[in-house]
Amino acid sequence: MQSGFTQSIAFARGRALASGPVVLLINPPLWSAHAPYLAIPLLAGVLREKGKPVRCLDLNIEFLDLVVSARGLSEIGKLLERRTAKDIIERQAIEQAKVVCASAIARVDSARAILRSFDSLTNHHEFNQAKITMRDALRVISASFDGLRFDLTTEYFDYLAPSSAAIRRAATTPLSLYRWAFEKIIPDAIADPDIGLVGISISAETQLTPAVTAATLIKALRPNLKIVVGGNYTTRMMSAWSGELHPFHDIFDYCILYEGEEALPALYERLFERRLGPIPGLSEVIAGNTVHTPPVKTALKHAAKPAFDLIPLEKYFSPGPVLPVFSSRGCAWKCAFCSIPYASGSFRRRTASEVAAEIAELARLHGSRYFMFVDEIMTIRSLTDVSRELIAIGSPIKWYAETRFSQQWTQDIADELYRAGCRRLNFGLESYNQRILDLMEKEVQVEYIEDNLEICLKAGIAVHLFAILGFPGETLEEAARTVAFCERVVERSRTVYGNAYSSWGASRFTVDVHSPVGKDPERFGVRLVEPPENHDLSLSREIDYVHSGGSIFEQVGADMNPRARNMSFISQVSRFHRSLSTASEEEAFLRTCLGTGLPGVARRSLSVWERLPERNIALSPEVTICHTQRSVLNASVHAHTVIYDPRTGYLIELPIPDLNLDPLRIKQSHESVVQCLAPHIGGQADETVAALCRFGMFDLSEPLAAVDFDSPNFSVIVAEAHVHTQPSCPGNRVLVSGITGVASELDGPGLLLWEAIASPDGLTAGHLKSLMDIAVDKARFTGDVRTLLECGLAFAREDRTRVAADAERLIAAAG
Incomplete structure (x- = not known):
């Protein structure tokens, strides 16, 4: 075990329970960093109601709270x-x-x-x-x-593959982030000798390696402690090993397939209360073989209240908390691409009054007004019944959910949902082509999709559209139509309804072995490629496109969606600046509820650069200076001195190794700073100092003047250095700043503006004024100029002396 500090875990034990061995329920990473997962608190609530001592270790958020x-x-x-x-x-x-x-x-x-x-x-x-x-x-x-x-949502290990052998190696290697962190968390978590059973939920592929790592460590520390695993991914994974020894048999003593509300208490009673008889859904090793006991459906009437008091809600990386609840289980449809019905069983609903009462109670207990329904799909009936109950009890909560398109949607229904607190709905669009929807067996008609969305937007409900590109048989034109429709909906939400919070996302089609396509590929006209023999955990399959009609993906990137090519270019130029943390559903939902607007790209202040040799400046104490063995922007270039501002993410590299810039932290004149750098970077010194000032890395003795477009207080607008360009759609061009990482796509008028700015003489104030006078859309023209300046792609410069400039402005004012 590695040395170092340990992470202290304080368990909330809740009210007094019956004596007996304690069940420790664990939710492993990697799950959401922004809201808790429902399964563990729900199972804890079931055990609590049955008088079984229970605690929860939200290993996901404890892990993130430690490493971040x-x-x-x-x-x-x-x-x-x-x-x-x-x-x-x-x-x-x-x-x-x-x-x-x-x-x-x-x-x-x-x-x-x-x-x-x-x-x-x-x-x-x-x-x-x-x-x-x-x-x-x-x-x-x-x-x-x-x-x-x-x-915060995914991870990738070079040494991992969909194989049990690779995961076993990852669970013990000191090179693993999970092993490093768990050695600081788990020993304290399982030290209590009263803990007699550990339950680990594995609901997603991202949790498998951490779950095996945690279980391996637990077995090393307490070999006799029994471990049971369950969850959606466990069910899908373990189903393949009926009748044979599964590869994790020495660390997972038991597996619960499908639902756990009946099986987990029954297993507890067998282990500690001498219960006899079969346990529904239990998978265990008997005489060297894996044996599955058939599951039973859980009755959803009077479902246990989730024990959110047993997990540290305050540690999640979003305000709220946004608490998960459910009104139904399973899905009533069987879409060709989806494996949800396989692992979730038949569709069942809770009573709406029970759901509304539970939400009100959870809001009271935890002080939250924000909830997300984690149903696989909320039907129109579920949405309306729950909404009416929430309205009836006067609940002030806000919520979002996932639903589907239907002929049943009306304006009255959407308005009622909004009154009940619904602020966002996620729709599984998948495709905006009837032929593809029919191939997917979606049971949805294109003719009412747009009407459904208009109804929601008119009610004030933001929408998110999920799309799938590349379903077998889809043409390039059909994929393009789906993308264009999604973009049009988001734009219409913003411009027509003033709702900036609608969004969309697309994923490439992959075959899940438990989906209808995976089970019967011939019916869908495809041939699947079997994985390598050692990939025994693979639950997905690639399509043999050579024998299945060809793939659209080579064309999608190049023709259908130029953004794919643009994003590749942008990533290459601004690799240092790319985000590793995308906006979460919870953040988007909360912004929708509160009307906060979207943060957008951080932009620099709109100011005029004026070179005044006597101006005092000093490198900001927030700015860091590093000496690197290789450029952080160009992997093929060697040692640099790097100046980085962690407040903005702006970065400027100087191609000089080991350059001592500490003297620049002492306030001195602009000219002195230039002279300090000149012996090292020659003629670039003046412009480098100017750029550091413009990008806020130097603290100035007096602020720069704000840009005035009406009465120009600058001589010329010129392009910043380190701006990279690439042609985009016909007549368009993409610009990317290597300093800020910000990208901007210019259409025809914007491109003409940029060509003037990037010319040797730049765009003079006089020329800009004349262009503004003849611009058809003056607001748009001024906005384009502002964007180029704020995004660090160009800057306004004052070339005249301050006295001359002031005199000209006085003359202009007098005239």
């Missing part, structure tokens, strides 16, 4: 210093992490506090700074362990 903290990063930073790279790309990732490590350690605890506060949703500047810090922290974590790419 000043304490955790300080320890991880020591590992970073010892890392050696296998190749040039890994070396660059390590160098990038070293640039941000010290500032991330200094700022991460404050950033976490900001993200947990409702104030951050309205203070966009503060929120953006916190997100930059979190990005930097995740970069340090990723670079400190071999082959790891880590963010």
Whole structure:
């Protein structure tokens, strides 16, 4: 076991329970960092109602709370210093992490506090700074362990594959982030001798390696402690091993397939209360073979209240908390691409009055007004029945859910949902083509999709559209139609209904072995590629497109959606700046509820650069200086001195190794700073100092003047250095700043504007004024100029002396 600090876990024990061995329920990473997972509190509630002693270890959030903290990063930073790279790309990732490590350690605890506060949703500047810090922290974590790419929702290990052997190796290697963290958390968590059974929920593929790692460590510390696993992913994975010894038999003593409300208490009674008889849904090893006992359906009437008091809600990285609840289980449809019916069983509903009463009670107990329904799908009937009950009890809560398109949607229904607190609905669009919807067996008609969305938007409900691209048989034109429709809906939400919170996302079609396509590929006209023999955990299959009509994906990137090519270009230019933490559903929902607006890209102040040799400046104490063995922006270039501002994420590299910039932290004249740098970077010194001032890395003795477009207080607008360009759609161009990482796509008028700015003489104030006078859309024209300036792609410069400029303005004012 590695030395170092341990993470102290304080368990909330709840009310007194009957004596007996304690069940410890564990939710492993990697799950959401923004809201709790329902399964563990729900099972804890079931055990509590039956008088079984129970505790919860939300290992997911305890793990994140440890590694994304000043304490955790300080320890991880020591590992970073010892890392050696296998190749040039890994070396660059390590160098990038070293640039941000010290500032991330200094700022991460404050950033976490900001993200947990409702104030951050309205203070966009503060929120953006916190997100930059979190990005930097995740970069340090990723670079400190071999082959790891880590963010708050997914992880990737080079040494992992969908094979049990690879996961077993990952569970014991000291190179694993999970092993490193769990050795600091789990010993205290299982030290109590009263703990007699550990239950681990594995509901997603991202949780399998951490679950095996945790179980391996628990067995090493307490070999006789029984471990049972369950969850959706467990059910799908273990079903393949009926009649044979499964590969985790020595660390998982039992598996519960399908639902656990009946099986877990029954297993407890067998182990500790001498219960006899079969346990529904239990999978165990008997005489060297895996034996499954048939499951039973759980009755949802009078479902147990989730024991959210047993998990640390305050540690999640979003305000709220946004609590999960459910009104139904399973799905009444059997879409061709989906495996949910396989693992969730038949569709069942709770009574609406019980759901509404539970929400009101949870709101009272935990002080939350925000809820998410985690039903696989909420039918129109579920939505309306629950809404009427919430309205009847006068509940002030807000909520969101996932639903489907239907002929049953009416304006009255949507309005009623809004009155009941619904502020966002997720729709499984999948495709905006009837032929593809029919192939998917969606039982949805295109003719009412747009009407359904208009009804919701008119009621004030934001929508999110899920799309799937590349379903067998889909053409390029059909995929393009789906993308265009999604974009049109989001734009219409914003411009027609004033709702900026609608969104959409697309994923590539993959075959789940438990879906209808996976079970009967011939019916869908495809041939599946079997995985390698050692990939015994693989639950997905690739399609043999050579024998299945070809793939659209090579064309999708190049033709159907130029954004794919644009994003590849942007990523190459601004790899350092790319986010490792995307906006969560919970954040989008809370912004919708509170009307906070969207934070957008952090932008620099709109100011005029004026070179005054006598102006006093000093490098900001917040700015960090690093000496790297390789460029952090171009992996093929060697040693640099890097200047980084952790408040904005702005980065400027100087191609000089070991350049001592500490003297620049002392306030001195602009001219003195230029002279200090000139021996090292020659003629670039003046422009480098100017850029550092414009991007806020120098503290100025007096602020720069704000840009005035009506009475121009600048001579010319010119392009910033480090701006990269690429043609986009016909007549368009993408610009990316290597300093800020911000990208902007220009259409025809915007491109003409940029060509003037990027010319040797730049765009003079006089020329700008004449263009504004003849612009058809003056507001749009001014907005384009502002965007280029604020995004760090161009800057306004005053070339005249201050006296001459003031005199000209006085003359103009007198005239």
